[in-house]
Amino acid sequence: MTSSPPTPMTPQARAYETMRTQGLRLTSQRKTITEVAFGNREHFSAESLLSRSRRQNTKVSRATVYRTLAFLVRAGLLRQVGIGQSTPLYDPNFADHPRHGHFVCVDCQKIVEFHDHCLDVRESIVTKDHGFSPKRVNLQIEATCDALRDKGVCPRNSRTVKPASKK
Numbered sequence: 182m183t184s185s186p187p188t189p190m191t192p193q194a195r196a197y198e199t200m201r202t203q204g205l206r207l208t209s210q211r212k213t214i215t216e217v218a219f220g221n222r223e224h225f226s227a228e229s230l231l232s233r234s235r236r237q238n239t240k241v242s243r244a245t246v247y248r249t250l251a252f253l254v255r256a257g258l259l260r261q262v263g264i265g266q267s268t269p270l271y272d273p274n275f276a277d278h279p280r281h282g283h284f285v286c287v288d289c290q291k292i293v294e295f296h297d298h299c300l301d302v303r304e305s306i307v308t309k310d311h312g313f314s315p316k317r318v319n320l321q322i323e324a325t326c327d328a329l330r331d332k333g334v335c336p337r338n339s340r341t342v343k344p345a346s347k348k
Contacts, residue, residue: 188262189217190210192217192219192258192273193219193220194232196215196219196253196256196258197212197215197257199231199258200252203252203253203256208245209238209240210234210238210240210241210242210245210249211245211249212215213234213237213238213241213284214230214234214241214246214249214250215249215253216237217230217233217234217237218230218249218250218253218259218271219273221273222273222274224270224271224272224273225271225273226268226269226271227246227250227271228268230250230271231243231246232244234246248332249282250253250271252270252292253271254271255279259272259273260272260273260319262283262292262321264338270292272292272294275296280296280301281295282294282295282296282297282300282321282322283295283320283321283322283326284321284322284323285299285321285322285324286325286326286335287324287326288323288325288326288329288335289297289325289326289335291327300320308344310317
């Protein structure tokens with residue numbers, strides 16, 4: 182009889198385990214925040230996490246949300262994205278898929294995830310050529326929205342501009 186490989190832990194379960202090993206109590210607030218953070222694949226802000234968490238548990242405090250987010254980022258379970266925006270967002274997909282990049286639309290602030298194996302190879306070559314071993318990679322490309330440039334309107338934003346002239 183062969184045994185099957187162990188089922189990988191969910192990011193939520195890893196968060197609980199990390200809290201336990203770090204000596205943090207798993208309070209109802211932390212549990213709710215963690216469930217909400219990893220219960221959706223969409224990027225979120227601290228304030229949207231607070232709002233969604235409070236729908237499940239009215240006792241969730243803003244301070245606990247911010248402390249829990251900082252803990253989850255330090256633990257490597259969340260990644261902060263959208264750096265340079267007025268409100269940073271958090272990536273709940275990072276724990277399961279740490280090797281992906283992000284396009285951030287500078288017009289509408291939409292974040293789109295991507296993965297490209299060629300980038301992994303290039304990263305390996307470049308770091309070795311320069312005598313480094315990568316520990317963490319955070320690829321974020323800030324870009325303009327083609328729809329806004331070409332059609333004068335971004336489907337994700339109410340902003341409009343005069344379309345670029347075709348030459």
